Amino acid sequence: MTFLVDHIYYIGCFGLILIGMYIILAKSNLIKVIIGLSILDTGVNLLLIAIGYINGGTAPIFSRPGIEANGMVDPVPQALVLTAIVIGVAVLALALSLAIRLYRHYGTLNLRKIKGQKW
């Protein structure tokens, strides 16, 4: 129980990652697979942010003179996630455009029905 309380954020993040992986593995509709990819991406980003958290921490911005540096959360994972979100959006856009092309070419989005697709 104490494990659950201490690591609730990690468990949530890995839950999202596992849900995304399950969707990618088990679903056959291409749009659903792309949604799974997006959920997985969100889980990874949340995990990175959760690892950088410090108890009672504030955002790493010196917006007022009185703010002390001690209580700030780690800025490095936030910068990493900023990069990762943009890359995730780029991959999502490209995957959606490929889905549009596939639908035009085959007339279906079911991955089992697309010819030459062993998956």
Next chain:
Amino acid sequence: MRKFLAIVLLLILAVGIAQSIGKIPFGTSKTKVGRYYIDNGVEETGATNIVTSVVVNYRGFDTLGEVTVLFVAALGLGAVLALKKKKQENDELERASLVLTSGCKFLFPFILLFGSYIFIHGHLTPGGGFQGGAVIASAFLLIYLGCRERKINENGAKAIESLSGLLFVVIGLIGLAVGGYFLLNYLPKGIPNTLFSAGIIPIIYIAIGFKVGAELTGIIDNLMEAED
């Protein structure tokens, strides 16, 4: 069968993950690099937003790579969707209601203003080039959805995108010429917490804001044209 196999595989994975995350304590300070950035970031870069100083100054190469990834994705999306470009002028589009159309037109400049505010104040407040660019692209998405006959000038969007990307690289190359390494912060740092501070960071974020805004608008444009 397939779902059962997937669940078994994921259960094995979950047990392994549970073993490993039990070792990572939650809520304690873990890195020394982050501590260094917080302690010295304001003097070294002039930006009070430490995340901005990490993204644009300490790890500027990451941002350059990120901008490149977005550019390549937009280019690839255009190439994938542009092959079938007959584009009959579809006049049969159902017009939106007057309330929606006027509402979109009314909100458009405000959203543009707010997006510009976000990327100009990237070194002082939360946000920055990518966030501001996304807000600006959302304004264009509103116009695309609300007033369906409106179009952006594609060549203009491509020119803005390329020129602002070029501006980013040129600022970095000037750093190479002036002080010895790429993306050096060579402009005066100014007084922290004022608009004209932090050297090259605001200029780079303005370039990124324009670039991301134009790129996401181009992606929206391509995807809207793709529908049959």
